[in-house]
Amino acid sequence: xxxxxxxxxxxxxxxxxxxxxxxxxxxxxxxxxxxxxxxxxxxxxxxxxxxxxxxxxxxxxxxxxxxxxxxxxxxxxxxxxxxxxxxxxxxxxxxxxxxxxxxxxxxxxxxxxxxxxxxxxxxxxxxxxxxxxxxxxxxxxxxxxxxxxxxxxxxxxxxxxxxxxxxxxxxxxxxxxxxxxxxxxxxxxxxxxxxxxxxxxxxx
Amino acid sequence: xxxxxxxxxxxxxxxxxxxxxxxxxxxxxxxxxxxxxxxxxxxxxxxxxxxxxxxxxxxxxxxxxxxxxxxxxxxxxxxxxxxxxxxxxxxxxxxxxxxxxxxxxxxxxxxxxxxxxxxxxxxxxxxxxxxxxxxxxxxxxxxxxxxxxxxxxxxxxxxxxxxxxxxxxxxxxxxxxxxxxxxxxxxxxxxxxxxxxxxxxxxxxxxxxxxxxxxxxxxxxxxxxxxxxxxxxxxxxxxxxxxxxxxxxxxxxxxxxxxxxxxxxxxxxxxxxxxxxxxxxxxxxxxxxxxxxxxxxxxxxxxxxxxxxxxxxxxxxxxxxxxxxxxxxxxxxxxxxxxxxxxxxxxxxxxxxxxxxxxxxxxxxxxxxxxxxxxxxxxxxxxxxxxxxxxxxxxxxxxxxxxxxxxxxxxxxxxxxxxxxxxxxxxxxxxxxxxxxxxxxxxxxxxxxxxxxxxxxxxxxxxxx
Ligand code: SF4
Numbered sequence: 262x263x264x265x266x267x268x269x270x271x272x273x274x275x276x277x278x279x280x281x282x283x284x285x286x287x288x289x290x291x292x293x294x295x296x297x298x299x300x301x302x303x304x305x306x307x308x309x310x311x312x313x314x315x316x317x318x319x320x321x322x323x324x325x326x327x328x329x330x331x332x333x334x335x336x337x338x339x340x341x342x343x344x345x346x347x348x349x350x351x352x353x354x355x356x357x358x359x360x361x362x363x364x365x366x367x368x369x370x371x372x373x374x375x376x377x378x379x380x381x382x383x384x385x386x387x388x389x390x391x392x393x394x395x396x397x398x399x400x401x402x403x404x405x406x407x408x409x410x411x412x413x414x415x416x417x418x419x420x421x422x423x424x425x426x427x428x429x430x431x432x433x434x435x436x437x438x439x440x441x442x443x444x445x446x447x448x449x450x451x452x453x454x455x456x457x458x459x460x461x462x463x464x465x
Numbered sequence: 466x467x468x469x470x471x472x473x474x475x476x477x478x479x480x481x482x483x484x485x486x487x488x489x490x491x492x493x494x495x496x497x498x499x500x501x502x503x504x505x506x507x508x509x510x511x512x513x514x515x516x517x518x519x520x521x522x523x524x525x526x527x528x529x530x531x532x533x534x535x536x537x538x539x540x541x542x543x544x545x546x547x548x549x550x551x552x553x554x555x556x557x558x559x560x561x562x563x564x565x566x567x568x569x570x571x572x573x574x575x576x577x578x579x580x581x582x583x584x585x586x587x588x589x590x591x592x593x594x595x596x597x598x599x600x601x602x603x604x605x606x607x608x609x610x611x612x613x614x615x616x617x618x619x620x621x622x623x624x625x626x627x628x629x630x631x632x633x634x635x636x637x638x639x640x641x642x643x644x645x646x647x648x649x650x651x652x653x654x655x656x657x658x659x660x661x662x663x664x665x666x667x668x669x670x671x672x673x674x675x676x677x678x679x680x681x682x683x684x685x686x687x688x689x690x691x692x693x694x695x696x697x698x699x700x701x702x703x704x705x706x707x708x709x710x711x712x713x714x715x716x717x718x719x720x721x722x723x724x725x726x727x728x729x730x731x732x733x734x735x736x737x738x739x740x741x742x743x744x745x746x747x748x749x750x751x752x753x754x755x756x757x758x759x760x761x762x763x764x765x766x767x768x769x770x771x772x773x774x775x776x777x778x779x780x781x782x783x784x785x786x787x788x789x790x791x792x793x794x795x796x797x798x799x800x801x802x803x804x805x806x807x808x809x810x811x812x813x814x815x816x817x818x819x820x821x822x823x824x825x826x827x828x829x830x831x832x833x834x835x836x837x838x839x840x841x842x843x844x845x846x847x848x849x850x851x852x853x854x855x856x857x858x859x860x861x862x863x864x865x866x867x868x869x870x871x872x873x874x875x876x877x878x879x880x881x882x883x884x885x886x887x888x889x890x891x892x893x894x895x896x897x898x899x900x901x902x903x904x905x906x907x908x909x910x911x912x913x914x915x916x917x918x919x920x921x922x923x924x925x926x927x928x929x930x
Binding site: 441 | 487491504518549618658778877
């Protein structure tokens with residue numbers, strides 16, 4: 262996996278709560294057998310008009326000021342619903358590598374880390390001030406320094422990024438999860454041997 | 466020290482807890498369908514990694530399969546996904562109930578039918594409704610595709626321990642309230658984020674009284690409360706359900722297994738991080754009015770207004786939902802007309818659900834202009850229903866009797882709402898566009914859906930004949 266590095270990027274504002282993965286990537290795009298190419302379908306139903314090709318001018322991410330944004334700032338409970346990893350694939354493929362909200366659904370949150378996306382949890386007051394800064398100055402760039410665990414803005418906001426140390430290291434190093442787990446393969450084998458003795462019917 | 470059932474299962478399946486890094490949890494059962502697995506197989510291939518424990522896997526095709534003409538998938542991309550699933554299972558020698566197998570159906574319906582999940586197991590699937598299997602006292606949860614690959618390669622997951630939430634439901638349910646109504650009522654209380662970070666244990670005499678099917682419906686929707694998983698303590702009902710099933714322990718193993726399963730229940734006095742209590746008598750048949758399962762009311766209640774919410778975010782969400790759903794604050798659900806009725810899904814696609822719906826429509830006729838489709842959760846459900854003559858009741862009333870699959874639950878297979886159409890649906894999600902772009906979904910129990918098909922609008926089935 263790619264490594265997550267310090268960056269200063271445009272922060273796009275999506276002032277909606279409970280954004281579910283069905284909206285992030287609607288089901289009609291889940292039939293592909295590849296991991297790539299989902300970015301053009303991100304938020305499809307909101308992003309395009311009824312003809313499915315014309316960008317909907319009322320949709321916030323279509324604002325020219327947010328073009329090239331890497332940071333997405335959204336309302337509470339982001340990523341709820343279906344477990345589809347197509348959601349973070351679409352987000353990453355579109356160009357985002359950071360999502361900021363007050364809360365994330367569990368599966369979505371862990372899916373992010375597998376795809377070099379940093380989900381940042383902030384409190385309500387912090388979210389409100391970040392949103393206010395973007396609204397006042399659309400196109401504003403925030404700086405995310407994962408190593409130092411700091412999010413800073415030109416308006417003077419500094420937020421400590423709360424992240425599990427192991428997940429942080431994995432993102433910074435672009436670590437392969439499976440390779441990490443397989444370092445403990447002897448313990449997995451030992452577990453299986455114990456289970457074969459204790460619960461033999463699971464192995465019939 | 467006393468422990469909850471969740472803690473017992475966690476401890477039993479913990480492979481390793483490294484000083485730095487994530488705990489590694491062993492996975493006993495891995496369920497699969499065509500939508501969330503192809504990229505995982507591709508990942509294995511690129512790294513040249515084998516599947517570690519083939520017998521832990523059961524796969525099906527459900528999301529994209531046609532429910533009318535099985536022999537023809539019109540959408541070539543869907544067909545490719547179906548074929549990819551077949552190829553991958555063949556290549557890795559995995560147990561697959563393909564589209565034409567007599568065992569085929571929606572993964573969370575099929576798995577219990579074969580006794581593939583037992584109490585105490587850790588079960589995962591690239592599908593959030595894996596929570597269903599918590600009905601058996603198994604720790605079952607959804608994972609992403611990267612994790613599907615991780616489980617295939619290592620038979621484990623890197624997991625964080627969840628907090629525990631006890632949801633107690635006490636008392637006797639009123640005649641027409643079902644497990645679905647309990648689930649919706651709970652979500653009405655917790656909200657869709659209320660369970661985030663938690664594993665729920667459902668307990669109390671109302672839950673004990675539920676059938677296994679009812680417990681599956683309830684656990685299925687734990688994810689809609691934001692929870693990682695839902696659990697119900699295994700009891701005699703659980704054991705009776707499993708006994709004799711294909712993958713259930715046999716002979717002398719059976720007694721050892723039952724003794725083991727009995728030891729899994731939460732200890733007396735075990736502490737939960739949070740507890741919520743509901744009275745069954747208070748649970749009326751529920752209907753969602755908005756675009757999130759938490760936007761739910763009793764069938765006889767009025768649709769709320771944004772001003773009814775003190776939380777600003779919820780007030781805003783209410784406003785957006787009223788607009789999208791084209792309903793009004795103060796309106797009664799019985800004044801809301803519907804176009805389509807969908808009976809099915811992993812929430813309500815089991816035999817009990819078809820019996821409940823058939824009982825409501827027997828001898829009646831679907832309202833003019835309403836399309837009603839019955840989609841059994843699996844071929845065994847379909848066969849059972851047909852052997853009881855239920856199909857004839859549906860057809861006589863003007864319903865369509867289809868082949869099994871996910872169908873209109875998420876509308877990937879072509880069964881979908883068109884822009885502006887409104888459904889009464891027994892599925893689990895009423896998100897914007899879930900059943901088709903611009904479609905409006907109201908979640909209800911099978912009996913409520915069936916009654917709506919006849920009346921053409923929602924009805925309070927407690928005083929409907
Ligand atoms: S029936 Fe619906 S919720 Fe269940 S697995 Fe299929 S699509 Fe998912």
